[in-house]
Structure formats: structure tokens, C-alpha cells
Amino acid sequence: MSSVRVLVGTKKGAFVLSADGKRKDWKVSGPFFAGWEIYHLKGSPVDPNRLYASQSTSWFGQIVQRSDDGGVTWAPVGNKFAYEGVPGTHQWYDGTPHPWEFKRVWHLEPSLTDADTVYAGVEDAALFKSTDAGWNWEELAGLRKHGTGPHWQPGAGGMCLHTIILDPVDPARMYIAISAAGAFRTDDAGASWKPINKGLVSAQIPDPTAEVGHCVHHVTMHSARPDVLFMQKHWDVMRSDDAGENWREVSGNLPTDFGFAIDVHAHEPDTLYVVPIKSDSEHFPIEGKLQVWRSRTGGNEWEPLTAGLPQQNCYVNVLRDAMSVDTLDECGVYFGTSGGQVYASSNAGESWSPIVRDLPAVMSVEVQTLG
Amino acid sequence: MLPQHLRTLAGADPEVRVEVAAPVTIGRVLDALEERYPTLRGTIRDYSTGQRRPFLRFFVCEEDWSHELLDAELPKAVSEGREPLLIIGAIAGG
Numbered sequence: 279m280s281s282v283r284v285l286v287g288t289k290k291g292a293f294v295l296s297a298d299g300k301r302k303d304w305k306v307s308g309p310f311f312a313g314w315e316i317y318h319l320k321g322s323p324v325d326p327n328r329l330y331a332s333q334s335t336s337w338f339g340q341i342v343q344r345s346d347d348g349g350v351t352w353a354p355v356g357n358k359f360a361y362e363g364v365p366g367t368h369q370w371y372d373g374t375p376h377p378w379e380f381k382r383v384w385h386l387e388p389s390l391t392d393a394d395t396v397y398a399g400v401e402d403a404a405l406f407k408s409t410d411a412g413w414n415w416e417e418l419a420g421l422r423k424h425g426t427g428p429h430w431q432p433g434a435g436g437m438c439l440h441t442i443i444l445d446p447v448d449p450a451r452m453y454i455a456i457s458a459a460g461a462f463r464t465d466d467a468g469a470s471w472k473p474i475n476k477g478l479v480s481a482q483i484p485d486p487t488a489e490v491g492h493c494v495h496h497v498t499m500h501s502a503r504p505d506v507l508f509m510q511k512h513w514d515v516m517r518s519d520d521a522g523e524n525w526r527e528v529s530g531n532l533p534t535d536f537g538f539a540i541d542v543h544a545h546e547p548d549t550l551y552v553v554p555i556k557s558d559s560e561h562f563p564i565e566g567k568l569q570v571w572r573s574r575t576g577g578n579e580w581e582p583l584t585a586g587l588p589q590q591n592c593y594v595n596v597l598r599d600a601m602s603v604d605t606l607d608e609c610g611v612y613f614g615t616s617g618g619q620v621y622a623s624s625n626a627g628e629s630w631s632p633i634v635r636d637l638p639a640v641m642s643v644e645v646q647t648l649g
Numbered sequence: 650m651l652p653q654h655l656r657t658l659a660g661a662d663p664e665v666r667v668e669v670a671a672p673v674t675i676g677r678v679l680d681a682l683e684e685r686y687p688t689l690r691g692t693i694r695d696y697s698t699g700q701r702r703p704f705l706r707f708f709v710c711e712e713d714w715s716h717e718l719l720d721a722e723l724p725k726a727v728s729e730g731r732e733p734l735l736i737i738g739a740i741a742g743g
Contacts, residue, residue, distance in 0.1 A: 312657075313654055314654065335654070335704075336704050337652075337654070337702065337704040337705060337738045337739070338654060338655060338658075338692040338693075338702065338704075338705075338738075339691050339692050339695065339696075339702060340691065341658065341688070341692070354658065354688040357690070357691045357692075357696075358690070358691060358696050359696070360696065360697065361697075379697070380696075380697060
């Protein structure tokens with residue numbers, strides 16, 4: 279029988295939530311790496327028991343942990359992330375040059391074809407790759423050196439490479455996104471990159487339609503339609519139908535188009551989920567009502583999903599990597615909040631219930647569908 | 650002496666004794682510590698600079714050695730094993 283495993287990264291450790299395919303009764307394991315910030319955990323699509331986790335603190339720096347038994351036991355692997363050559367400078371918040379400094383791993387993306395290959399998106403923004411299950415990390419420096427790096431700026435959370443999407447059809451193509459630089463694509467396995475931000479409009483930067491400088495919060499793709507991308511930008515929900523060459527806004531009737539998380543239904547490539555957040559200065563839902571909004575038309579037309587979610591006095595945030603879907607017949611949708619709740623819907627968002635209510639602030643949620 | 654998170658990470662006791670050839674310096678003590686516990690590499694000294702991470706401090710014989718050079722020779726009380734090198738996480742919120 280199928281089952282699901284939900285990997286939760288929090289401000290104070292990692293948790294593994296598991297249930298059978300009914301998704302009613304949950305077992306909670308953890309905390310793992312108690313006291314450390316776990317920006318992200320993710321399992322290999324090739325070997326679901328192979329998990330990678332990013333563990334860090336400002337005190338002790340970066341650790342990468344690996345599990346080969348589905349999160350029961352873990353062991354540290356390599357944690358040396360050295361930029362290739364002299365890393366140079368990017369823009370600081372005030373526009374002055376600031377040296378590139380490694381701070382932490384935001385996102386780990388295991389390969390679609392090899393359990394020992396995994397990509398890491400880091401702050402200050404760069405992309406690293408390991409082909410030996412996390413022991414050694416090599417920068418794919420073509421991204422940072424392609425020319426626009428000196429113009430990249432940190433977002434409020436730091437200058438992070440937070441999104442990595444591997445194309446399921448073309449193994450040489452991948453997408454990444456950086457706050458605040460924008461989205462980028464490679465068609466040669468990471469050797470060279472191009473900004474793909476045409477159509478983005480960011481009123482907060484000097485040139486609102488600049489080639490780079492946009493605060494992209496998250497990008498997602500449905501594996502059956504890899505040329506179609508959906509983006510939650512700082513403000514605006516965007517869509518591209520040509521692998522990022524051009525973007526158009528699909529915010530439609532959303533009550534606010536600020537937000538962080540965005541994901542696609544597992545079986546319906548035009549069904550999207552976002553969690554509207556009031557504004558960039560008030561990171562919580564409008565009027566204290568936690569709502570997921572769903573579009574079944576690939577954007578523009580949205581409906582609120584509220585059953586089971588708090589509709590008063592709720593002032594949590596949902597971060598960019600804190601939403602995920604399972605691939606069971608009736609698609610499950612999951613998200614975690616800064617208040618420590620992990621909500622699950624086993625009916626594509628029609629109704630929600632909390633798996634857990636009182637974890638530390640949730641930074642990431644990834645779901646594995648097993649069996 | 651190691652802070653709790655590093656003890657847990659390395660599976661080490663609170664107090665670790667390492668053999669270090671003279672002259673005994675903080676740098677050499679850390680080299681020996683990382684040799685015994687490779688997972689501590691990068692957690693005390695930044696990989697890119699080789700220097701103490703900013704949220705950690707070193708104390709020796711009740712004195713703050715955080716700003717001494719890593720190749721400064723430690724007092725005999727430490728090199729002879731009578732006093733510890735304390736590696737302490739700075740008290741900060743979160």
C-alpha cells in the first residue's frame with residue numbers, strides 16, 4: 279500500500295512525518311539535529327530512502343547530513359563549499375559592492391537519475407554539485423560568472439539561490455532562481471546560463487524591467503509539461519509557456535499577489551496553489567485568515583480554500599520551500615507555517631487538517647510518495 | 650572543551666584531549682581536533698578564511714584568546730594538559 283513521508287525543516291531541527299495512503303494517522307519522528315536551522319531536506323527520486331538535509335547555524339556554519347534509510351539514521355557528509363576562483367562582489371543592500379561570502383545551503387535538489395548526484399543552492403548565491411552523495415561539492419561557476427553577478431542584491435533573507443528545477447525531459451536543462459537577481463536557465467548542464475526574466479516587472483528596483491534584479495520568491499513546474507513555469511515573485515504570480523523566455527502575470531483575482539510558496543497539482547498541470555500574504559512589510563495573511571488559493575486554469579482565475587484553516591487571528595507566514603504535493607491518486611497538498619503548524623489536505627485542497635501544530639517555525643516541507 | 654552542539658555533532662565527550670607537538674597553538678589544537686573528528690571541519694574555523702567563526706570565542710586560563718593569532722603559543726598549563734582550551738559559543742538570541 280502506498281504511503282507518504284513529509285520531510286519538515288524548521289528553525290530548530292528536522293522532523294519526519296509519515297502516514298499510510300489514507301493520510302489520516304501520522305507518526306512524527308524528530309527532532310533530528312535539534313537546535314540547528316534546517317533550511318531544507320529532500321529525498322532522491324531514484325532511491326527514496328536517500329535523503330539529504332541542510333543543517334546550519336550562525337555559530338557553527340554549514341553541515342550537510344545524509345540518510346540512507348529514509349531518515350531513521352543520519353550522518354554528516356561534506357560541508358566545504360568553496361567558490362571557484364576569486365568570488366568578487368555583488369551589490370549590498372545600499373548598492374555598494376560587497377564580497378561574496380558563503381553562508382548556508384538553502385536548497386538541496388537530488389538528481390532525477392542518480393541517487394549520488396545532488397545540487398545545492400547556497401547563500402551568497404551560487405550553485406554547487408556533488409556526484410559522490412554529498413562528500414565533495416564543486417561550484418557550477420558559469421552561473422555566478424556569466425556577467426550579471428555584480429548587479430545581484432540580497433533580499434531580506436539574504437542573497438540566496440533558493441530554487442533548483444531539473445528538467446525531466448532534457449537532462450542538460452535546469453532552472454534556478456535567486457533573491458534578488460531573478461530566474462536563470464542552463465541548456466548545457468550548468469556550463470553556461472542566461473537570465474530569463476523578460477516580462478517581470480518590479481516597481482521596487484531602479485529599472486522595473488531590468489534583465490536582473492528581480493526578487494523571485496519561488497518557481498515551480500509540472501513534470502509532464504516542462505516548458506511551462508509558474509513563479510511567485512515578490513509581488514505578482516507569473517507564468518511562462520516557453521521555458522522562461524517570456525513571462526506574463528496571472529495574479530488575476532488573488533486578494534494580494536505577494537507571497538512565497540507556489541506549487542502545482544501532481545496530476546493537473548494547470549492547477550496551482552499559492553498562499554497569499556498581505557504585503558512585503560506585513561508577512562501574514564490578510565485579516566488573520568489563513569487561505570490557500572487555487573487556480574484550475576493555469577492562473578488568472580483563483581478560488582480560496584479555507585476549510586479546516588484558521589479564519590481568525592492567524593498571523594503566520596508560509597515560506598517559499600514550505601509547500602509540497604504528493605502523487606497519490608487524490609493529490610495531497612501540504613504546507614508549513616512560521617507558527618509551527620504543518621497542514622495537509624488529502625483532497626487537493628478542498629479541506630485541511632494539521633498534522634502537527636507546535637513545531638518550531640517551519641522553513642521547508644517536502645513530500646515523498648512511497649510504495 | 651567543546652560547546653554542546655559540536656559535541657553532539659562529533660559524538661565527542663565535553664572534554665577532548667589531543668596530542669599536539671610543540672609549539673602548542675590554538676591552530677595546532679584545532680588541527681588535531683579536526684583530525685580526530687573530521688565532521689568538525691568548517692564548524693570552528695571558517696573554510697574560506699581559516700579564521701575563528703565570528704560567533705565562537707576561545708578562552709584560556711581565564712583569559713580571552715579569541716583575538717590572538719591562531720599560531721600564538723598557548724600557556725604551558727594548556728600544553729601540559731592542566732588547563733583546557735575552552736571553545737565557547739557566543740551568547741546570542743534565537
